[in-house]
Amino acid sequence: MTPHWDDMKSFLAVARAETLSGAAALLKADPATVGRRVARLEEALGEVLFTKSPQGYLLTAQGQKLLPHAVRLEQTMRDVRDAMDGQGSALTGQIRLGAPDGCANFLLPQVCAAITAQNPDLDIQIVALPRIFNLSKREADMAITVSQPAAGRLVVQKLVDYKLHLAAADSYLDSHPPIADMEALHAHRIVGYIPDMIFDKELDYMSGSAFARVALASNSASVQLNLLRQGGGVGVVHDFALPAAPNLRRVLPESFSLKRSFYLIRHEDDRRVGRLTRFAEALSEGLRAEVARLEALS
Secondary structure, eight states: OOOOHHHHHHHHHHHHHSSHHHHHHHHTSOHHHHHHHHHHHHHHHTSOOEEEETTEEEEOHHHHHHHHHHHHHHHHHHHHHHHHHOTTSOOOEEEEEEEOHHHHHHTHHHHHHHHHHHOTTEEEEEEEOSSOOOTTTTSOSEEEESSOOSSSSEEEEEEEEEEEEEEEEHHHHHTSOOOOSGGGGGGSOEEEOOGGGOOSGGGOOSTTSSOSOOSEEOSOHHHHHHHHHTTOOEEEEEGGGGGGOTTEEEESTTTOEEEEEEEEEEEGGGTTOHHHHHHHHHHHHHHHHHHHHHHHHO
């Protein structure tokens, strides 16, 4: 019996999600259908592909052998779809983009809205989570990160540099002692990340500085910005976010200034997918323009 593509898709989804319900969500199907398709594939191949455990569905040795072949078949089907769409046509379908929440909140809404305005049949899903995305499990089609990954079958593209400075609300600065130098920060409340929840070393702004104690902390850059807007203290802010908080004022801009970069990460198997490449080009161009525009306003 020849395996059916729908059965292979179900196999891949279960391998990535490790549960039937998670795989069903990926495929927009019901779990019973996914289970039947996996069972049908196992029958066609005469092999057991998964074992059920308290952790979910885990690949057997035979399932591990099948996985790279299924991924290649998935890539072939994407190539066929891309070829049928035509390289010069508008973008269509769905693209899921993972990003740190600062980028997702203050840059991607404008950039992605502009891309969909030019491509009305394109659906963009922005997943804003303060963590590293697993592209091998297809948690996203591509992801924006603040550092280059050290391992994995990934294609890395630098998108844009951005700046960060200390800032505080006018109300806070007007009601607290003046901040003449970095040493003076010891007398002020600091807003920042939760130290043990920093998911990337490039976000560790506090180590080895005057920020020995973080009085108000969050794992979200957007929450930190709102804490600062409410007069919570002094903290590190993306320059591109400052226009969204006009009551914030830079603090010690000559003494404290950081530069970081955004990188676009794609799975190596997607290198030849023209649709994703064209989206990546539009995303890169839009992010560069939007960071330049907002930093000029800050």
